[in-house]
Amino acid sequence: MEEDAAGSELTRRQFGRRTLALGGALAFASFPAGPAAATPRTTGGHPALHPGSPERAGLLPQHLHQLATDAAAFLDPSPKHPWYAGAVLLAGRGGTVALHQPIGMAVRYAAYDEETDTGVEFPAAEQIPMAEDTVFDLASVSKLFTSILAVQQLERGALALEGKVAAYLPEFARAGKQDMTIRQLLTHTSGFRSWIPLYNAPTYEKKLELIWNEAPLNPPGTRYLYSDLNLISLQLVLEKITSTPLDILLHNEITAPLGMRRTRYNPPASWRPGIAATEDARAPWSGLDRGLVWGEVHDENAFSLGGVAGHAGVFSSAWDLAVLGRTLLSGGAYGRTRILSPASVELMFTDFNTAFPGDEHGLGFELYQHWYMGAMATPRTAGHTGFTGTSLVLDPTTDSFLVVLGNSVHPVRSWRSGSAPRVAAANNLARAVPVRPRQGRTAWFAGLASATTATLTLPALATTAGSRLRCALWWDTEPQSDALFLESSADGGTTWQAVPFTTAAADGTEQEHPAGSVTGWSGRVWHRVSADLPAAPALVLRWRYTTDRLYAGRGAYVDGLTVRGDAGTAFDETRPADAARIGAVGWTASAN
Numbered sequence: 284m285e286e287d288a289a290g291s292e293l294t295r296r297q298f299g300r301r302t303l304a305l306g307g308a309l310a311f312a313s314f315p316a317g318p319a320a321a322t323p324r325t326t327g328g329h330p331a332l333h334p335g336s337p338e339r340a341g342l343l344p345q346h347l348h349q350l351a352t353d354a355a356a357f358l359d360p361s362p363k364h365p366w367y368a369g370a371v372l373l374a375g376r377g378g379t380v381a382l383h384q385p386i387g388m389a390v391r392y393a394a395y396d397e398e399t400d401t402g403v404e405f406p407a408a409e410q411i412p413m414a415e416d417t418v419f420d421l422a423s424v425s426k427l428f429t430s431i432l433a434v435q436q437l438e439r440g441a442l443a444l445e446g447k448v449a450a451y452l453p454e455f456a457r458a459g460k461q462d463m464t465i466r467q468l469l470t471h472t473s474g475f476r477s478w479i480p481l482y483n484a485p486t487y488e489k490k491l492e493l494i495w496n497e498a499p500l501n502p503p504g505t506r507y508l509y510s511d512l513n514l515i516s517l518q519l520v521l522e523k524i525t526s527t528p529l530d531i532l533l534h535n536e537i538t539a540p541l542g543m544r545r546t547r548y549n550p551p552a553s554w555r556p557g558i559a560a561t562e563d564a565r566a567p568w569s570g571l572d573r574g575l576v577w578g579e580v581h582d583e584n585a586f587s588l589g590g591v592a593g594h595a596g597v598f599s600s601a602w603d604l605a606v607l608g609r610t611l612l613s614g615g616a617y618g619r620t621r622i623l624s625p626a627s628v629e630l631m632f633t634d635f636n637t638a639f640p641g642d643e644h645g646l647g648f649e650l651y652q653h654w655y656m657g658a659m660a661t662p663r664t665a666g667h668t669g670f671t672g673t674s675l676v677l678d679p680t681t682d683s684f685l686v687v688l689g690n691s692v693h694p695v696r697s698w699r700s701g702s703a704p705r706v707a708a709a710n711n712l713a714r715a716v717p718v719r720p721r722q723g724r725t726a727w728f729a730g731l732a733s734a735t736t737a738t739l740t741l742p743a744l745a746t747t748a749g750s751r752l753r754c755a756l757w758w759d760t761e762p763q764s765d766a767l768f769l770e771s772s773a774d775g776g777t778t779w780q781a782v783p784f785t786t787a788a789a790d791g792t793e794q795e796h797p798a799g800s801v802t803g804w805s806g807r808v809w810h811r812v813s814a815d816l817p818a819a820p821a822l823v824l825r826w827r828y829t830t831d832r833l834y835a836g837r838g839a840y841v842d843g844l845t846v847r848g849d850a851g852t853a854f855d856e857t858r859p860a861d862a863a864r865i866g867a868v869g870w871t872a873s874a875n
Contacts, residue, residue: 343716343875364699375684392560417600420669421673424669430647433647447462448468473512478511481588563575611677633646654702658710671689728840731837760803785813
């Protein structure tokens, strides 16, 4: 079951709103035909991970320190119970892992007391602290592995993206599923409901019958609805076309070639002391009465399928997940090993759900989701979460990666809600990637705070009909929810009017902003701003940045403010006397 699928919050992607549409029909590359299985290719060498300093990674150390500090705070009541008993944090950029830190406990509770809503702790000597190499039940992050295996088969010609699922599994055509496609499974547009309790079926054959007879809630392709059934169905397709069980495919095609030695389905009993425990699984909160789940898959359906399922069941460590992330950020290669072509990775990071704004999705990967990617979210930022408290976020724009593995259902799933630790970690890593001022040593930065208004106000200026504001502007906000406004007041700030302006990118491309505002994604590059100003004896100008209470993007920067007209220069930020007259509320002068 996916993260907060049945929670009281809004749909998991309702908060993300795109402003950059890919538009139009997507053209798919024709992959050469080939065998369903192939030896991983070698290449001339791509970045392999190594530990290093934040400076070596091109990251600001104070923000990585804050990442760890903020993550540790969620070991305390958040707000009533800890969000997780422990976690392993990993953050890096390029080939450098600049933070790899365990916090809290991997195994703390022996059981959950429902009457008192407390955890029954193991004796102190039997509790196990988190370690860098602690292995976690990835839950729905497992879906990424299944998706990669499917894209490999697309490359090899054994699978067609627009092919009908029923062409590979004839029984699948029942109950109105005859036109459902492989792409719809990978992008959660198949029409399947979120999940069904396969674990209630007594045999594997009867579980399959439930899938064959399951009718879509919506006509395929007409709506986004996240569903475990999509990746379970994809597993059945992969096993059919390769004649190989999914766990063997995972080993042969991904983990063995990449050296991911702590990633697999069904870890052996010898691994148990190094695995983070999950839930005291009992009715009514769990579909199965299993007691403390530790070393076995938490998801009930995956457990009933023998621990090997397309939607859940993979166990892994933070380092191994970072290797996978580094592979994808490098276009499918790691070191001298290639598991995907660059074109295939591009498809995985391309939004196929342009018809469903807010539900951006590549092949297997979620895209542009501020609700857990925080300020790392861009139209190309890819990732996934898992119900047990896991997440992976990859930002190709900055070549950065973030792994947060927590045991947030230990001892019970009801103790946590939302994704606050993931967002906090992502915000800190995004802030650790410096934004260099356009000119000079500092630029004005509006910050990353939610539910705030920050104003950057120039002193009252005498302007004429030919007066013009110029500056440099950098922005990346949560689309529509957060915005930056240019405003003017001719009555001392009693009333404010929007000031239309034009932005120009480095390549000269101009864009008009008639409402005097910007929101969303600007490419994380500086833009030149030009705005014609009204004539007034005492015109006050301000940039106003507003954020809602939920999430924030990387923020907004302003640099090099000038106002010039026919009578000369009325304001120039490079003049110390003028700079001293800027009123900054919520904005700070930042070197990065």
